[in-house]
Amino acid sequence: MSQETISGTDPSPDADDESLISPSPGADAVGHERTTGEQSETRTVVETQALDVYYGEERALQEIDIEIPAEKVTAIIGPSGCGKSTFLRCINRMNDLVDSARVEGELLFEGKNVYDADVDPVALRRRIGMVFQAPNPFPKSIYDNVAYGLRVQDDTENLDERVETALRRAALWDEVNDRLDESALDLSGGQQQRLCIARAIAPDPDVLLMDEPASALDPVATSQIEDLIEELAQDYTVVIVTHNMQQAARISDKTAVFLTGGELVEFDDTGVVFENPEHQRVEDYITGKFG
Amino acid sequence: MATDSGRDWFGSEKTTGYAKGRAFELGCLAATVFGIFMVFVLLLYVVVDAFALTTPEYGPWLDGDFLTSAHSRFPEKAGIYPALVGSVMMLIVIALSAFPIGVGTAIYLEEYASDNPIATLIEINIGNLAGVPSVVYGLLGLALFIRFVGLGTGTVVVGGFTVGLLILPIIIISAQEAIRSVPDSMRTASYGMGATRWQTVWRVVLPEALPGILTGTILALGRAIGETAPLIMIGAAATVFSPPSSFFDRFSAMPRQIYAWVSFPKYEFQYGVMAAGVVTLLTVLLLMNATAILIRNRYQRQ
Ligand SMILES: Nc1ncnc2c1ncn2[C@@H]1O[C@H](COP(=O)(O)OP(=O)(O)OP(=O)(O)O)[C@@H](O)[C@H]1O
Numbered sequence A: 001m002s003q004e005t006i007s008g009t010d011p012s013p014d015a016d017d018e019s020l021i022s023p024s025p026g027a028d029a030v031g032h033e034r035t036t037g038e039q040s041e042t043r044t045v046v047e048t049q050a051l052d053v054y055y056g057e058e059r060a061l062q063e064i065d066i067e068i069p070a071e072k073v074t075a076i077i078g079p080s081g082c083g084k085s086t087f088l089r090c091i092n093r094m095n096d097l098v099d100s101a102r103v104e105g106e107l108l109f110e111g112k113n114v115y116d117a118d119v120d121p122v123a124l125r126r127r128i129g130m131v132f133q134a135p136n137p138f139p140k141s142i143y144d145n146v147a148y149g150l151r152v153q154d155d156t157e158n159l160d161e162r163v164e165t166a167l168r169r170a171a172l173w174d175e176v177n178d179r180l181d182e183s184a185l186d187l188s189g190g191q192q193q194r195l196c197i198a199r200a201i202a203p204d205p206d207v208l209l210m211d212e213p214a215s216a217l218d219p220v221a222t223s224q225i226e227d228l229i230e231e232l233a234q235d236y237t238v239v240i241v242t243h244n245m246q247q248a249a250r251i252s253d254k255t256a257v258f259l260t261g262g263e264l265v266e267f268d269d270t271g272v273v274f275e276n277p278e279h280q281r282v283e284d285y286i287t288g289k290f291g
Numbered sequence B: 001m002a003t004d005s006g007r008d009w010f011g012s013e014k015t016t017g018y019a020k021g022r023a024f025e026l027g028c029l030a031a032t033v034f035g036i037f038m039v040f041v042l043l044l045y046v047v048v049d050a051f052a053l054t055t056p057e058y059g060p061w062l063d064g065d066f067l068t069s070a071h072s073r074f075p076e077k078a079g080i081y082p083a084l085v086g087s088v089m090m091l092i093v094i095a096l097s098a099f100p101i102g103v104g105t106a107i108y109l110e111e112y113a114s115d116n117p118i119a120t121l122i123e124i125n126i127g128n129l130a131g132v133p134s135v136v137y138g139l140l141g142l143a144l145f146i147r148f149v150g151l152g153t154g155t156v157v158v159g160g161f162t163v164g165l166l167i168l169p170i171i172i173i174s175a176q177e178a179i180r181s182v183p184d185s186m187r188t189a190s191y192g193m194g195a196t197r198w199q200t201v202w203r204v205v206l207p208e209a210l211p212g213i214l215t216g217t218i219l220a221l222g223r224a225i226g227e228t229a230p231l232i233m234i235g236a237a238a239t240v241f242s243p244p245s246s247f248f249d250r251f252s253a254m255p256r257q258i259y260a261w262v263s264f265p266k267y268e269f270q271y272g273v274m275a276a277g278v279v280t281l282l283t284v285l286l287l288m289n290a291t292a293i294l295i296r297n298r299y300q301r302q
């Protein structure tokens, strides 16, 4: 994927989806348009090489090497404070907002190092959506929340339709279609989180990052969200952080286990990680011998 | 609790310190009552004078005529109309000048420069500026707007700009607080959606902070409407007989007019007319504060 070139870092709001990176004319299936056939092996969307993250002097991630496949669900598990959120925030450069954070090494998105000087983080984030641990809808109407991403990208064609599509995909449409003008803050926690998912997928990003999206929810809302993630994985590359082993085992194709100190200890197919992990430490963690 | 006997379970004065707490509570209550009582006495005093409640033969000083007529040599004919209009016009100048500058400064300090040393220095000094006596602002207005810029002495714009400078730090500080109270999760959500900083400020932060900013600004305007010293320094007229015809006309404002009445030799001016002026001023002030509270309650979220 090295033949891909950066076509521009135009930060203007009307810059379209392809502005961050576009495949060079001769690029094969590596191009970022979604491959539909099963025959194309797992294409890598996000790849890191010796990724280190520091908060001031403290090192939160060490030498992470990982290849996240397209249109699959990759789960990230590990004990609290091991750097899962930090890793997620690296992918769409949300760590730029943390003053003390410093990133070393490479993080390639579609073959382009997102930490290169010519990458515009705003354009990057328009292609990598994010759902946060706590639901954080804007204090605006339900409609305005979902439309937000499209509006900031100045991409408001068929807005009504696309808002509806996003809400349907987030399994929220039936609950809110008669009150789109009401404040999003009047929704329940589970509804708010699904609204945040709708908001994240409305602009149709390539990758969806989810940081413990179900951690504040009851079992019913959680299973709704899990169904949703499986559904979304048909079109999106999903990277999900979770503390819930069963959840990771249920919904993910690949699982990455981070352990204390910010190391990526194991990364493999979910079945392998859960049934036959390579490292004793991982097995101990998964079986709850240490946390 | 693991003591052998349970003798301390019900506490005693010695162990609980309730007496101290009780005394402190009473002290605070006394302080509150004293403060409110003094304000109440003052209000009662001016209201009694303004409506001539103790000397009904003079009629109420504060009536429709008082609000619609100009000053007169005869106390029973004197009114506050030109000064009332002058005050309102001055407020308009202040709102149009100090509000955008103040809010702009607050946005810059909070959203753009939150962690650079110059911004920190500016911030500390804004705090200091809020404490500078108003006479000094009057001098500044005189030097800056009249001597340097060349605007007319005692005109509405000069009054508005000068008092605007005076309340600028208050507007900035209250706007900063309003902006700071917007949760960071809102900004994170916005950036996470691929919004630029500009979009985040305009579409998320400002709409959320606006009620707080407006409330703070109205309260600051309330402070502005009562300022007298700067108006004297910039040469606002003690008394005018007709409201200013434009923003570049000379004017008088309510507190300036009240101050003039107090120094009149006639007893009726010093008491009745002055009291009517004070009650008018306080009423306007009260209305403004009520608006501020209304805005705050209207937009307050859970
Ligand atoms: N903004 C920050 N400033 C300084 N240090 C931070 C910051 N955010 C995270 N850290 C540190 O980085 C390390 C990893 O944090 P991170 O939030 O990525 O952990 P996590 O795996 O997501 O934990 P959890 O499961 O509890 O959410 C922790 O030691 C934390 O103290």
Ligand SMILES: [Mg+2]
Pocket (backbone or CB within 6 Å): A084, A085, A086, A211
């Ligand atoms: Mg986390």
